[in-house]
Amino acid sequence: MRLSTVPENPAEWVALMFGQVPTPLCDVIIGPMLAKAVIAASSLGIFDALEQGPLAAGGVASRCETDPDATERLLRALSASKYLHESYAPSPRPSLYRLTRASRRWLLAGADKSLHYAMLHRELDMRFMEFGQYVRTGRGQDFHSEMQPEDWYVYHQGQADQARLIAGELVSNLRLPSGATEMLDIGGGHGLYSLALCTHYPHLHARVLDLAIPLSGSLERTKVPAWNQVTFVVADARSIVLAPSSADVVLIANLMHHFDEKTNRCLVQRVAGALKPGGILVAMDLVRRPSSASGGQITTLMDLYFGAVSGAQLWELSDIRAWQEEAGLCPERPVSFRLLPDCKIQIARKPAPTGK
Ligand SMILES: C[S@@+](CC[C@H](N)C(=O)[O-])C[C@H]1O[C@@H](n2cnc3c(N)ncnc32)[C@H](O)[C@@H]1O
Numbered sequence: 104m105r106l107s108t109v110p111e112n113p114a115e116w117v118a119l120m121f122g123q124v125p126t127p128l129c130d131v132i133i134g135p136m137l138a139k140a141v142i143a144a145s146s147l148g149i150f151d152a153l154e155q156g157p158l159a160a161g162g163v164a165s166r167c168e169t170d171p172d173a174t175e176r177l178l179r180a181l182s183a184s185k186y187l188h189e190s191y192a193p194s195p196r197p198s199l200y201r202l203t204r205a206s207r208r209w210l211l212a213g214a215d216k217s218l219h220y221a222m223l224h225r226e227l228d229m230r231f232m233e234f235g236q237y238v239r240t241g242r243g244q245d246f247h248s249e250m251q252p253e254d255w256y257v258y259h260q261g262q263a264d265q266a267r268l269i270a271g272e273l274v275s276n277l278r279l280p281s282g283a284t285e286m287l288d289i290g291g292g293h294g295l296y297s298l299a300l301c302t303h304y305p306h307l308h309a310r311v312l313d314l315a316i317p318l319s320g321s322l323e324r325t326k327v328p329a330w331n332q333v334t335f336v337v338a339d340a341r342s343i344v345l346a347p348s349s350a351d352v353v354l355i356a357n358l359m360h361h362f363d364e365k366t367n368r369c370l371v372q373r374v375a376g377a378l379k380p381g382g383i384l385v386a387m388d389l390v391r392r393p394s395s396a397s398g399g400q401i402t403t404l405m406d407l408y409f410g411a412v413s414g415a416q417l418w419e420l421s422d423i424r425a426w427q428e429e430a431g432l433c434p435e436r437p438v439s440f441r442l443l444p445d446c447k448i449q450i451a452r453k454p455a456p457t458g459k
Pocket residue numbers: 247262263266289290291292293312313314315338339340341355356357358361
């Protein structure tokens with residue numbers, strides 16, 4: 104999938120066909136403004152204000168405690184961009200605005216598949232997108248050490264929103280070693296993958312290791328019994344000592360793209376030592392395609408982004424498999440996520456000792 108300029112009438116369609124539309128202007132003017140408008144609407148509670156039904160701009164403004172005229176501009180921009188429907192009424196009656204199906208599904212803070220915090224997370228990302236500086240110098244920033252304490256909440260919650268969409272698919276693609284009880288979730292942040300696995304495997308206990316742990320209560324931990332099987336530990340994956348032969352399963356999800364090759368190779372080596380014989384390392388990440396010729400707008404931009412924010416990159420599947428093999432693990436066939444095929448699950452098993 105990729106973003107592109109979509110014509111709205113036959114004249115625009117013809118102009119686009121004949122290369123007469125200045126598409127770069129659409130990308131750099133419309134793209135950032137739309138992103139900022141959706142993020143602002145999410146943070147101001149505009150979508151939530153419309154949850155119970157249509158409202159005029161004045162009604163939205165009074166619920167969100169915002170300026171009525173400015174709110175109307177935002178509502179009109181969101182309607183033109185298909186985030187809301189506007190029912191136009193000739194003056195003096197005000198237009199009414201209501202949620203589209205996509206906004207109701209993805210943008211209400213309380214929706215099952217809410218991406219509310221994933222939207223706010225993007226504001227945080229934008230602070231680090233110094234692509235020009237990165238490309239000039241080749242040096243990335245250090246996103247995790249430069250975040251402010253208040254940023255961590257949005258970061259963990261935003262990552263959690265994304266994880267909720269695919270945690271079920273991750274679980275259905277894993278077969279844990281029989282009798283598995285110990286899991287490490289390295290860079291596990293919000294811990295939702297651990298929770299999903301502990302729900303599925305009631306005898307599993309997961310330890311989530313991360314630079315910062317989510318605030319208790321932020322993920323409604325008390326309501327779900329399997330949270331009792333999950334513990335959070337503040338740890339740096341680059342240096343933490345992992346007890347030998349202590350884990351049945353180690354998950355490294357969306358962390359390798361923040362590390363350079365040497366760090367990843369060393370991490371996989373230490374993980375291999377920490378696995379029990381027959382245990383598995385589950386590496387899950389967006390991967391780089393060998394060439395951008397086959398598309399991949401999402402992955403190539405993310406690759407640039409991780410370079411700029413962490414001085415690292417998306418890795419090719421072959422890199423991850425090579426680190427696993429070098430560590431004495433046996434990589435299995437990779438699995439792709441249904442809706443995001445460039446996100447892969449690469450499992451590798453530690454061989455059990457062969458009997459004499
Ligand atoms: C992109 S998030 C992924 C979170 C979660 N694993 C997921 O897939 O949704 C990367 C996580 O790795 C953590 N992290 C980054 N560097 C780390 C390090 N050196 N040691 C431990 N955790 C780290 C971050 O704090 C963050 O929670």
